[in-house]
Amino acid sequence: MAVSRRRLVRRNDLAELSRLSGWLETAARELHLPRDTAFAAELCLAEAVTNVISYGYPDGGTHEVVLSLTREPDRLVLAVEDDGIAFNPLGVAAPVPVSRIEEVAIGGLGIHLIRRFMDDVRYEREDNRNRLAMAVWLPATEPAP
């Protein structure tokens, strides 16, 4: 079975995120991704990239964030790689359930969503680069291309 891969390089600029959806829509179609899988992929990539752009470069400057999407026979693998400061998003605590809206803590929502929508999430740092790899099982009834 074929493994399809897409790779996208984006500058660390939140405005670039608006182009992410166009790229992902095309990739999802070409990789024959089920609709819900495409939703989960876009959500998790957007949350991961937002975190990198928001927190990874306190010194500013222009950097590149490399995204990849790989369809394996039974799962979709997403990866976000950057050269920002060392940051393990998995070290962020899950939001504590709160009973009053005044106490809602916004931080940690992105990672919490990634953990929920993906089946496997791993972080590693190598050669001064952060790499967040996420994988989700494809529905069993969907035929592979």
Add this chain to the structure above:
Amino acid sequence: MQLDTITLDGGITRVNLTGRMDIPGTAAIEIKFSALASGPQPRLLVDLSQVSFLASIGLRALFANARTIKQRGRRMALVNPEPMVAKVLETSAVETLIPVFQDLDAACEALRHS
């Protein structure tokens, strides 16, 4: 993203959101949405049936507006999210803070009596 409103019986303003609640989409409706949250309408019913995508930036806007509304002694509810959008809401435990309904009549009833 687009936002328009319809006035329903019982002092309810139905807020119809259409499109994607990602960063650009949320930014496109932010001013209008917070103006509604700060305005005089006592009950806001946010219809999510035409929202095809919801990320944490959209959740933050919902929380922020719900907070504003509550501080002014008013009420807000969400209605008819699509399944994947509902999963985002559920993961974020929105329901413990902003009621979510799958039925328009039930949502209106709850808002009128809250």
